[in-house]
Amino acid sequence: MLRRVFIVALLALPLAAPTAQAGDKPHRLALQISDGDETKMNAVLNVAANVSRYYSDKGEEIEIRIVAFNAGLNMLLADRTPVATRLKSFKQGMPNVAFEACENTLDTLTKKEGKEPPLVENASRVKAGVVSLIELSEQGWTIVRP
Numbered sequence: 001m002l003r004r005v006f007i008v009a010l011l012a013l014p015l016a017a018p019t020a021q022a023g024d025k026p027h028r029l030a031l032q033i034s035d036g037d038e039t040k041m042n043a044v045l046n047v048a049a050n051v052s053r054y055y056s057d058k059g060e061e062i063e064i065r066i067v068a069f070n071a072g073l074n075m076l077l078a079d080r081t082p083v084a085t086r087l088k089s090f091k092q093g094m095p096n097v098a099f100e101a102c103e104n105t106l107d108t109l110t111k112k113e114g115k116e117p118p119l120v121e122n123a124s125r126v127k128a129g130v131v132s133l134i135e136l137s138e139q140g141w142t143i144v145r146p
Contacts, residue, residue: 069129
C-alpha cells in the first residue's frame with residue numbers, strides 16, 4: 001500500500017511543478033510581413049504593440065521580431081515605407097521589437113532598380129527571411145502571420 005502511495009506521489013510531481021513561463025525566459029514571437037499592403041503592415045505593427053503591452057503589463061518579458069520579405073520588405077525601405085512614423089515610435093518606445101529585412105529580396109530590388117534601396121534605421125539584415133522564420137521556429141519562437 002505504501003508503495004502505491006509513493007508511486008502515485010512520484011507521478012503527480014511533474015503536474016505540480018511550476019511551468020517555465022514567467023521569470024524563466026522571455027516569450028518569443030516572430031511576425032511575418034510579406035505583403036506590400038499598408039493595412040497588413042499596420043496589422044503586424046498592431047500585433048507587436050499589443051503583445052508587447054500585454055506581457056509588459058504582466059511584468060513578463062517578450063522578444064518580438066518582425067521579418068519582412070517579398071513585397072513586405074517595402075515596410076522597411078526608408079524611401080517608400082508607408083509606416084515610417086510608426087517605425088520611429090517603435091524604435092523609441094519598444095526596444096524589444098526588432099525588424100529584419102530579407103537580403104534576397106533586397107538583392108532582387110537592387111538588380112531591378114539599379115541601386116540598393118536604403119533600409120530604415122532600426123532594420124537589420126538577414127540572408128533569407130523565410131530561413132530566418134524557419135530557424136526561429138526551430139529555436140522555439142512562435143511564428144504568426146497576421
